[in-house]
Amino acid sequence: xxxxxxxxxxxxxxxxxxxxxxxxxxxxxxxxxxxxxxxxxxxxxxxxxxxxxxxxxxxxxxxxxxxxxxxxxxxxxxxxxxxxxxxxxxxxxxxxxxxxxxxxxxxxxxxx
Amino acid sequence: xxxxxxxxxxxxxxxxxxxxxxxxxxxxxxxxxxxxxxxxxxxxxxxxxxxxxxxxxxxxxxxxxxxxxxxxxxxxxxxxxxxxxxxxxxxxxxxxxxxxxxxxxxxxxx
Numbered sequence: 001x002x003x004x005x006x007x008x009x010x011x012x013x014x015x016x017x018x019x020x021x022x023x024x025x026x027x028x029x030x031x032x033x034x035x036x037x038x039x040x041x042x043x044x045x046x047x048x049x050x051x052x053x054x055x056x057x058x059x060x061x062x063x064x065x066x067x068x069x070x071x072x073x074x075x076x077x078x079x080x081x082x083x084x085x086x087x088x089x090x091x092x093x094x095x096x097x098x099x100x101x102x103x104x105x106x107x108x109x110x111x112x
Numbered sequence: 113x114x115x116x117x118x119x120x121x122x123x124x125x126x127x128x129x130x131x132x133x134x135x136x137x138x139x140x141x142x143x144x145x146x147x148x149x150x151x152x153x154x155x156x157x158x159x160x161x162x163x164x165x166x167x168x169x170x171x172x173x174x175x176x177x178x179x180x181x182x183x184x185x186x187x188x189x190x191x192x193x194x195x196x197x198x199x200x201x202x203x204x205x206x207x208x209x210x211x212x213x214x215x216x217x218x219x220x221x222x
Contacts, residue, residue, distance in 0.1 A: 003155070004155075033209075033210075035210075035212075042212060042213070042214045042215065043198065043210075043212035043215075044212075045209055045210055045211065048209060056209040058209075090156065099144055099161075099202055100146075100158050100161065101158075101210065102157075102158075103155050103156040103157065104155065105155045106155070
């Protein structure tokens, strides 16, 4: 089985721009969650989607949004980028009934 | 509020020595506790979860609800155990709302 796949792996954006990151979960997994990882704040939960519906949400501003498609693939969007948004964004998926999450390799976002 | 603390940023031990990575949590309820590990140049992966009560790669962890701790232990450390270790808590009745600790970097010296 292919693991969780995230694209792009690396990207550089300018302050004020917006960015979209993509995540393909493990085949058969319907739950996808997103995390932000920074040296200062560590791993922080952004949101989770299940069957195209946001099921949980972390404590991030409204500039951070996401969605999930019918094939369980998910995207997250960050609008009006700030320097502090520079981070590794991790996507994770899990199967139905399971509470074990499987992570992708992440998307490295640098905001300049 | 849910919170996970790992007091040691870096832990260095010699090969063959016992190792204990500390994790404490705060949560009003019955959480699920996990240890995740990230080896160099690899993705974050599950090491073990408390409800499984299993030993993975020689590591064990016992949930102590009285002390709100979930320390990770291994009697004899190996060089390949060198990695970043994260303790995590899931308190939602459903879903993947995980709270992660700051992580401890374990370095096993030859």
